[in-house]
Amino acid sequence: MTAAHVTLCFLLRDGDAGQEVLLGRKKTGFGTGKIVGVGGHVESGETAAEAVCREVQEEIFVHVEESDLIPAGTVDFVFPAKAEWNMFTTVYLTGRWTGEPAESDEIAPQWYRVEGLPVEQMWADAEHWLPAMISGQRIAVEVVLADDNESVAEVHTGEWLDSGAAR
Numbered sequence: 001m002t003a004a005h006v007t008l009c010f011l012l013r014d015g016d017a018g019q020e021v022l023l024g025r026k027k028t029g030f031g032t033g034k035i036v037g038v039g040g041h042v043e044s045g046e047t048a049a050e051a052v053c054r055e056v057q058e059e060i061f062v063h064v065e066e067s068d069l070i071p072a073g074t075v076d077f078v079f080p081a082k083a084e085w086n087m088f089t090t091v092y093l094t095g096r097w098t099g100e101p102a103e104s105d106e107i108a109p110q111w112y113r114v115e116g117l118p119v120e121q122m123w124a125d126a127e128h129w130l131p132a133m134i135s136g137q138r139i140a141v142e143v144v145l146a147d148d149n150e151s152v153a154e155v156h157t158g159e160w161l162d163s164g165a166a167r
């Protein structure tokens with residue numbers, strides 16, 4: 001089965017106590033209740049960059065220009081016990097947007113200190129790739145989930161060679 005192509009965009013800002021990242025509590029669909037990044041499925045005919053700008057607008061009512069997206073790499077989420085959940089994710093960071101993040105039916109956004117990510121409320125794999133990407137590493141990550149579809153069985157990280165497909 002081919003993995004669904006999805007996207008994530010992490011807004012970053014300088015807070016009083018250090019760098020902050022915008023995450024949010026997922027209110028519907030896949031991963032409901034977890035604290036996740038903003039993003040979603042790439043629809044047919046869209047590039048990943050177009051999709052992530054659309055998702056950011058739909059989910060938190062913020063406008064991001066494609067030219068302000070910083071490609072950070074990819075994460076391949078592999079669920080051996082539930083292959084229909086497999087997702088291939090193109091990840092972006094950005095420090096520029098217009099509008100104030102606001103809650104939608106899908107996600108309740110909140111700023112977190114990068115040094116204090118709410119890892120216990122996130123997917124267990126997030127701490128294996130998100131801090132590295134925020135710190136500027138461009139990486140291609142494969143996360144293999146365990147049979148409970150929650151814990152991490154394996155993480156493989158390599159250098160990300162941007163093919164241009166992320167733009």
Ligand SMILES: Nc1[nH]c(=O)nc2c1ncn2[C@H]1C[C@H](O)[C@@H](COP(=O)(O)OP(=O)(O)OP(=O)(O)O)O1
Pocket residue numbers: 006007008028029030031036037038039040041077087089123124125126143
């Ligand atoms: N193991 C994992 N760790 C993680 O941090 N994020 C994961 C993950 N597996 C999937 N994701 C993310 C990637 C993707 O952005 C998101 C799922 O996409 P969506 O939010 O679009 O799903 P939904 O089923 O709610 O979507 P729509 O039907 O497109 O609204 O979950």
